Amino acid sequence: MSAETVHGGPRGAAGPASNPSAALLKAEELEVVLPSGDGVGPWSGTLAAGDHVLLLGPSGAGKSTLLRTLAGAVPSHQHGCVTGSVRVGGIDPVVDGVVTTSRVVGYLGQDPASGVCLPDVADDVALPLENRRVPAAQIGERVHGALIAADAGDLVARKASTLSGGQLQRAALAAVLAARPRLLLLDEPTAMLDADGIAAVRRSIQAALQDGDVAAILVEHRLDEWAGADGLAALPPRTIALDRSGRVLADGPTSEVLLQHGSALRAEGCWLPRDLERSLERTLEMPLERSHERPLEGSHEGPLLRADGVALGYEGHRLLEGVDLDVRAGQVLAVVGRNGAGKSTLLSALARLEPPLEGTVSGAAAGMVFQRPEAQFISSTVIGELRASGAGETEVDEMLERLALADWSGASPFRLSGGQQRRLSLGAMLLTGRPVLLADEPGFGLDRAAQDTVLGLLRESAASGRGVVMATHDLRAVEQADAVAVLAGGKVLGPMPPAQLLEDTDLLRRAGLVASPAPETSRTKRDDEVGAADAAVPSAVPSVVRSAETSTDPSAAPRAWxxxxxxxxxxxxxxxxxxxxxxxxxxxxxxxxxxxxxxxxxxxxxxxxxxxxxxxxxxxxxxxxxxxxxxxxxxxxxxxxxxxxxxxxxxxxxxxxxxxxxxxxxxxxxxxxxxxxxxxTMVSLQQHARLPARYAYALLSGRRLLDDLPSRWATITRAHRARLPVTDAGIVSRLRPRHLVACAFALLVDAIRSAERLAFALESRGLGEGPRTIWRPVPCGRADLLxxxxxxxxxxxxxxxx
Known part of the structure; x- marks a missing residue:
């Protein structure tokens, strides 16, 4: 069916914020069907410049598919059948493809690791400007301004391979903002960020929209975190809601869509703002159980696992000092902290995958579910992944049903959606029966229904006598824990009851769960505001972007002749x-x-x-x-x-x-x-050997992927070790040759998928044929002739x- 307006208008009508005569985007009966049979639409509607739209729906409803279609990726990068018509700024993204569509569209996808295409952050942010032939004298300042707007100004001289997931997400957003597109397509841009990072991204989007020349479509699960203290009023004013089949449930003002269709969206598994959730719970007389408000059996027994005086870090950099932490049977312990505080590092130490710099970890064996579940798969099928845990057929079949994966039992784990992969990796680790379960961001990227399933499994594991530790930056997950430990300032605070943390605003900010007060920021200049005075870059701009007057990067100038x-x-x-x-x-x-x-x-x-x-x-x-x-x-x-x-x-x-x-x-x-x-080398070959830019940047993108391979290999091997048998002392076995073969296959699959995403990201930056600007040219002078x-x-x- 087509769209239904909340005002009861005809199906297929545009939302109330639309103005067809000035439409930036216009769709008529647009429907996308993927080879799997999943899809989205049909949808008919328009977006005008200045519109800000929330695209809401459960996992699998086709939200990402719709955004990728509007960006030109379907069918050029992703197979699918598209019917109906769509125009964005006069361009047909389905026919014209990603490069042409990138003239008016800026796309930010879910995977932060594939959002930064080039080895150097500054070059990646400059790439869309070069492709749009922005004068080289203006690029340095615009790169700096975009990074500042994305709360990533300190990343200007960094290599992409050295960034965390949250830093990669902000750097990728800067590249999108630098091009100043007319339509922003944002697919969960805050998935890897703490509260301050989310607030910075929201401010960046609001700044881009404030002049009324840009429209945006936002896909976001974490509505409360996005809205912040302003609540419902801070959400995009218009919402397009999809049901689980991908059909349009409603298209209209956000408050009206959520009020009239909140019950249906909640039943479909969507996250809703907290105040609306509570209102629905009162209406339906189905209050959400707060597990930490009831006593837990076994919570006063001796610890299953203990960290005593532990210091953690890597490459000489210490993240945590003096960690004393007990994991108790029957208890769900949440570990919270800002991006980079050391949550994943702490879990790896508790799993005995990484030795501490100081102190000891002792006690029962722990199984760990990693942030990227695909790194942990060791079988070619879903059911084989569960059987590899050593559980009996009855237990495996029951777990398949509980995970809602019975229909995919013979499918490859790598072909599942992100939410399905997360449930599968958790189920496989639960079947190992280890006394302690460690889960790194178990709710990342999940809708309400999927997260309820995951948290339910964790709660049941604790109730059966296991100790459960989950690293998270989700307040709702914290509320479901029995205790919470806060990582802040290199120390572990707590554990404490969740209620104690939730009542302490300062501690919530230190934990990265609540945003700090917004800093004063100035508005970024648009193209028509850049005058002659802008040619002189302020001295505050880092030297790596002060290249309008120079031909090379002075901060990176090599010393050898x-x-x-x-x-x-x-x-x-x-x-x-x-x-x-x-x-x-x-x-x-x-x-x-x-x-x-x-x-x-x-x-x-x-x-x-x-x-x-x-x-x-x-x-x-x-x-x-x-x-x-x-x-x-x-x-x-x-x-x-x-x-x-x-x-x-x-x-x-x-x-x-x-x-x-x-x-x-x-x-x-x-x-x-x-x-x-x-x-x-690549810039020089473009200038002096006439190497096409597509080939040059494809090679640079390959180098970007190559730089990441050591860290990806380390993650995959750690994830596979977490599946191996452990001794009574909790020591994890070493990988054998057959395990290394499985790790190599996982790395190959990961590299191929990353290469596909990087290819799309390069085209979404506008990399195609034709003339372009070179920001930092490589000269050929008298010394070269000599x-x-x-x-x-x-x-x-x-x-x-x-």
Whole structure:
């Protein structure tokens, strides 16, 4: 069915905030059906500039599918059948695709790890500006302004691989805001953020909308956190509500939609504002049970698991000191804290997956459910994942039903939705029967129905005698706990009753559950407000973005002489040198070239001799193999016939030449790799070798993914270790080869899915064909010409003399 207005108007009518004559977005009977049969619509309606719309519905209703369709991703990036029509700013996203649609649409997806495309945050935020041909003199300030607006100003000089999930989300939002699109599509932009992060994102969106030139569609489960202290009035003024099948239930003013359809939305599993929830509970006489208000059996018994004087951190950085914490049978303990406070680190230590820097963790074995459940899967099917826990068939079948996954029992766990994956990973860990269960953000990205299922499983586990610890930043989950520990200032405060925390506003702020007072911020200038005065970037702007007057990034300027040379020139010289070496069969000139290149590398790259020798070990091994093969196989004169093996003079000469050839080419490649960085290389190849931008940034995006692989591998191996048997002392077994194979497969699947999302993110930044601005160009100057001439003279002299 089509949309139904809350005023009782005809199906398919636009919402009351719409003005068809000035529509930025216009849809007529738009319906999307995916290959699985799921879908969304049909929907008919319009959005005008200045509209702010909340897209509300249970998990699986098609909210993300609708946003991706409006962004141009269906069917170009995601298979699906689209019927009806849609126009956004005069563009048909279904026909024209993501790149064309990005001229008017800014899209921020659910996965923060795939929201930042390039290795450097500043370059990623600048990418949509380059693609829109914004003058280079303006890009630095706009990058800085967008990062400040997204509460990410301190990330301007950071590498994407060093950021947390919340930091990645804010950096991705900055890239969307920098382009100043006409329509913002925001798919759960606060999923990984604490209360202050949520407030900063909300302020950023409100600032973008305040001039009335931009419209926004927001998908958000955490309505109370988004609204903050202002309650219902702070939500978007218009709501489009979907039922579980993806049909439009209502489209109209938010207050009227929630009041008239709140019961139906609640029954479908949607989160509603707290005040409305309470009103419905009173009306339906179904008060929500507060588990911490009733006594729990076993809560006064000895601890199952204990942390005593524990200090935690990584790479020399300490997150927590002096942690004394008991996990008791029959108790659900919530652990809360700001982003980066150490919640996940604490759970890993309790699971014995990471040793503490100081202190001890003792007691019963603990099973852990990770934040990213797909990292934990070890089977190719859903039912196989549950059977891998060692439980009997009856228990497995019962768990399938309780998780509402019976219809997907034969499906791959990697093909489930995020909520289904979270339920599956929790169910599999519950079936192991370990005395302690640790859950890292168990409600992340879940609607009300799914979170109720998850919290119900945790409560039942505690009631059966387990100890349960959950890290969370969700106030509603805290309310369902029996005790709560707050991580703040490197210490653990508590445990304490949840009521004590909920009554202490200052402690709630320190825990990241309530936003701090909003800081004074100035409005970001729009394109038509940028004048000549803006060409001079204020001195407060970090040097990494103060590049309107310079051709390179001064803060990142390499110190070594060779590192300051143009990468295209260096690659050209390496190619030419390799071709010369391939033509030489005399070892003498090759030996001279190797000596000269070694000296040039030592001086030009400022590398120590021992470090240079260590770096050449792979090439030396290869060269020795080449030498041995030729010495033993080449026919000719045998200078030492008495030897047990046949060695020829011709083999020695040619083997030496080929080995030296490998060493020279290898050393040249090593010098170029040492002297260049990915960004400068790709920019230079665009400028001077006419490499298409799509290929250059695809390679940079691949480097971004490559930088993440070590941390992803560490997460996956820890997650798989959490599924292995443990000793009576709680020691986790080591991974065996078959486990490592499963981890490698999980990493491959994760990399492929991430690559697909990064490809979409690049196109959503507007990366396509045609002219574009280069923000920080890489010059080719006299020093580069001097280097070419010097290398040519040196090589020519060697060839002539030798």
């Amino acid at each position: 060779l590192s300051r040379r143009n990468p295209t020139v260096l690659l050209g010289l390496l190619t030419a040198l390799s071709l010369v070496c391939i033509t030489l069969t005399d070892p003498v000139p090759l030996a001279v070239l190797y000596v000269l290149l070694s000296v040039a590398t030592l001086v030009g790259c400022r590398i120590r001799p021992l470090a240079l020798l260590r770096a050449q070990v792979p090439f030396v091994v290869f060269a020795m193999g080449v030498f041995a093969v030729n010495v033993l196989s080449r026919p000719g004169h045998e200078p030492w016939p008495e030897l047990p093996v046949r060695i020829t003079q011709e083999g020695i000469v040619l083997g030496t030449a080929l080995a030296l050839r490998a060493l020279v080419i290898g050393l040249g490649a090593l010098a170029v790799a040492r002297a260049t960085d990915p960004r400068r 280097l070419v001439v010097a290398v040519a003279i040196a090589v020519g002299a060697v060839l002539v003399v030798c």
